[in-house]
Amino acid sequence: MNIKANEAKVFHRILDDNTYLRSLGYNVLGIFLQGSQNYNLDYENSDIDTKAIVIPKFNDFCLNKKPTSTTIVLENNEHIDVKDIRLMFDCFRKQNINFLEILFTEYAYINDDYTELFQPMLDNREKIAHYNNYAAINCLVGMVLEKHKAMEHPYPNLIDKIEKYGYDPKQLHHILRCTEFLKRYINGVSYADCLISTDPQYLIDVKSKCIYNLEEARKIANDKEILVKDIKDRYMKNHEVMIDHEVEIIMDNVILNIMKQSFRNELKGYKYD
Secondary structure (H helix, E strand, C coil), rough: CCCCHHHHHHHHHHHHHHHHHHCCCCCCCEEEEHHHHCCCCCCCCCEEEEEEEECCCHHHCCCCCCCCEEECCCCCEEEEEEEEEHHHHHHCCCCHHHHHHHHHHEEEEEECCCHHEEEEHHHHHHHHCCCCHHHHHHHHHHHHHHHHHHHCCCCCCCCHHHHHCCHHHHHHHHHHHHHHHHHHHHHHHHHHHHCCCCCHHHHHHHHCCCCCCHHHHHHHHHHHHHHHHHHHHHHHHCCCEEEEEHHHHHHHHHHHHHHHHHHHHHHHCCCCC
């Protein structure tokens, strides 16, 4: 794969997503790449999916309208996950790897109006990713269990793989990736390094070449589920829950400052009845 060409493709997609969401009326804070490219696990046929953080409009906020949380499926079947800033930050607090990864991606667009105000999230991303140790571990173990359940389930978007292989190799690769991540996380490896596998080509082969038959895949998945449950139990037996309250202050201040700036911009020149 031509890395430079692929980088250009990703950035082009991010800018296109920004233009598209603005055309739909969203107040976009930023667009961030999500998925395999952030883990160095992409290959030629990998989708380019993004997450967008949006800011509520003043009227919607005052009238307590439901915060935005939706997924837009594009014509090529790639996705944009769109989330209100308040909901996105809640996901950060829950320590969900699928959301925290956007703080570490090299592929992002941030609205110039909010670049400086959002910067504390990037400056403190390791602290944010370690905000709550129990939540992080529960999330990683939960993902392994979820992917194990999905591995042979005939979801409509997976049915072709189930019929061909008996299981979805992508789910197995997620199980392996999250298990490795969990072991490295509890051993004190930085979050940025945990995101990148020590053996990315193996995980790519598991996902794209289906190197295991169904029985082998079942055994691997079962073994990993037992392992991560044991890791979690032993960790929580020997460690107290740790919540970084400084991170709460950082995130609260970022939300407040961005929403204040957004409302000032929106109401500038507004004539009251």
